[in-house]
Amino acid sequence: MNQKNLTAGLALGLSSVLTLGLAALPGMGQTPHPAPSAMHTSSTDLENWWKNAVIYEIYPRSFQDSNGDGIGDLNGITSRLDYLQKLGVEAIWLSPIYPSPQVDFGYDISDYEGIDPQYGTMADFDRLVAEAKKRDIRIVMDMVMNHSSDKHAWFEESRSSRKNPKRNWYVWKDGKGETATSKGEPPNNWQSDFGHSAWEWDEKTRQYYYHKFYIQQPDFNWNNPEVEKAFDGILKFWMNKGVAGFRFDAITTLFEDPNWIDDKELLDKDGKTYLNDYGDVSLDDARTNNLPEVNRVVEHVRKVEDSVKPNVFPGRRVMIGETYVPTIKDLLAMYGTTDKPEFQLPMDTQVGFINKLDVATFRSKLNDVETKIDGNIPLLVFDNHDNARIDARYGDGVHDTAITRVISTMLFASRGSALFYNGAEIGMKTTPPTRKEDVKDPVGLTGWPKNKGRDGERTPMQWDDSTYAGFSTAAPWLPVPSNKDTINVKSEEADPDSLLNWYESLIRLKKTNPVFIHGENVMLDTENTKVLSWLRKEPGKQAVVVSVNFTAEPQTVNLGATSASETPGHHAKTLLKSPGVADPESLENVQLPPFGVYIGEVE
Ligand code: NOJ
Secondary structure (H helix, E strand, O other): OOHHHOOOOOOOOOHHHOOOOOOOOOOOOOOOOOOHHHHOOOOOOHHHHHHHOEEEEEOHHHOOOOOOOOOOOHHHHHHOHHHHHHHOOOEEEEOOOOOOOOOOOOOOOOOOOOOOOOOOOHHHHHHHHHHHHHOOOEEEEEEEOOEOOOOOHHHHHHOOOOOOOOHHHEOEEOOEOOOOOOOOEOOOOOEOOOOOEOEEEEOOOOEEEEOOOOOOOOEEOOOOHHHHHHHHHHHHHHHHOOOOEEEEEOHHHOOOOOOOOOOOEOEOOOOOEOEOOOOOEOEOOOOOOOOOHHHHHHHHHHHHHHHOOOOOOOOOOEEEEOOOOOOHHHHHHOOEOOOOEOOOEEEEHHHHOOOOOOHHHHHHHHHHHHHOOOOOOOEEEOOOOOOOOHHHHHOOOOOHHHHHHHHHHHHHOOOOEEEEEOOHHHOOOOOOOOOHHHOOOHHHHHHOOOOOOOHHHOOOOOOOOOOOOOOOOOOOOOOOOHHHHOOOHHHHHHOOOOHHHHHHHHHHHHHHOHHHHHOEEEEEOOOOOOEEEEEEEOOOOOOEEEEEEOOOOOEEEOOOOOOOOOOOOOOEEEEEEOOOOOOOOOOOOEEEOOOOEEEEEEO
16 A cells, blocks of 8 residues: 555663674674573663564464464464564564454454454463563554444444434534435545545435545544543553553544545646546545644553553553654654653654665655654654555565665664564565455555555465465465465575574664664765665764665775764674675775675774
8 A cells, every 4th residue: 555545654771681792694694593582671671671672563364374264363473473582573563353344454343352253262362462471572452543343333323323322432424415315415525545535424314424444444533532431441451461552553543623624635746636546636634634632642542551550561561653644743743742751652654665765865864763853762664564565665676685684774773663564574575466356455446456455465474385385274365475485484594694584683683782772873974875874873882883785786885984974993893794795894995785784893
């Protein structure tokens, strides 16, 4: 899905376990793994576990099937926890597993305090939390507060009569020009992010209800305090079950402009209106997205989260926001203030979804999130279940693995927490359906052929090269891409130069090198348009240089100490490098092959 269309869009105190001899990593090199527990939270800084964390998104339907029905499930996830622990994952964001008609594959929830039988039982969930805890992995739930399923009992009550006490839990309006015999026109021109009008006529009670997403996803009325109270209860329910936090779905769209005025038409460069992927006139969505009232709710939810004592994991729970916001200022607002804190980790979608390997843009956006968020913790993210995978947005079809090393270096070698999507670590490729009749995501059905929907990034996890890639014993709900023969966990585990081993090494570096834990990011060689270089530095710690070639040609950079450079030395000890990179004799002469990466500790 096009990110534009989707409005709705972890510091360990490791002092005791640091410096695990990452120096001589051959090729891109692998050193023996530290005992996994050594990579995790020390007892000294549990409170801040989320400040330099490695968070992994699991799309449960596609991760691992345990009962042979072709659909991933909770027991499947539990069976893969050892893999995640070895990779260095500290928290799993679970896309929704609640009971749901699955119109939007779980983002249409019909019971906020249950488990969909397709994914297992509450006992399976409890076992997942307990087994994850044994491996120091936290579970973060997806929380969808913007809308429910139209099959949720609350909506069924709401639509039963205008007088029903739940009527005002959702957004109902009269049509324009409605008469006893005609429904008139929708209240205004607002559009659903998933195509066409955001208003759906309900014949029984003769009013329109508002849905930012599918027709089957009616929006809650967040001006009604009863809605807020209901969600307080839901959040407490899951916190008491041991979850370590929530990722708040579509959080920026909780409110609508109370004047109900039309959205404005967008104009192209010739000043003309134009059609979007769904064939609708393109509109801005300023009246239904990122309204200031959102911050009040987030601030309230933070208080609720902070009020419940942790019971499974010590330390703070984390609030992650799906915050596709247009500017760094808007992102800053999502953190709240010291007195009125909001999200600890609103996702930064400005870096990860640049969608073009452009050095200057990355330098500027990474610099923004380092310098313009008041010392808060950035949460970088480059992929998820709504956007084409890295290959389709950054790849060139020839160097995709090397390009993914480039992207993952920005993700894991920058200050802050890192969020990545299952399958990225093995380089899974976007595989959209080729025929409309195979499409599962309704976005693809409405948008075909311009927008083929999100199936392409939701194909089953490729564990091995067997018929169903080790995902299931039955034909999976989405087909397994034929590249599973080479792109799979088993074969990459066996290859020291694989992307999977690169991810493991980078994550280990992020978690164990002292300056990677909190050190600031300072851009180096800032006029260079081919190579992005930066320094991680912190008083009293050895600085580290990171240099990434964004081009398909070899490049040489000078990162040595000069009066204009922040680099405190002329030589570096290699910590990690991609295949084909030689140890530089000096920082004045770092040579990088196409899309090469060099990371070294300044001496
Ligand atoms: C964002 C979720 O990531 C996406 O999958 C979903 O369709 C929309 N929000 C609506 O809940």
